[in-house]
Amino acid sequence: MEKKLKRTIGKEAMFMGICGGLGKYFDLDPTIVRILVALTTFFSFGSLILVYIILAFIIPKEEAINI
Secondary structure: OOOOOOEOOHHHOOOOOHHHHHHHHOOOOHHHHHHHHHHHHHHOOOOHHHHHHHHHHHOOEOOOOOO
16 A cells, blocks of 8 residues: 555544644654754744745645544
């Protein structure tokens, strides 16, 4: 099965689901991805915020599973 980057939805998504989706794609804990994004944003003087917002519009959401 082919891996596709998707934004997470539901409880896994904190803000737009970008970090949760990246965590699933790279098989990492989403908390680690969130910490890396926060540190990178801090040390890049906030320039990563624009990239994060662009990713929120580009990356599609994952499909909801109805049980």
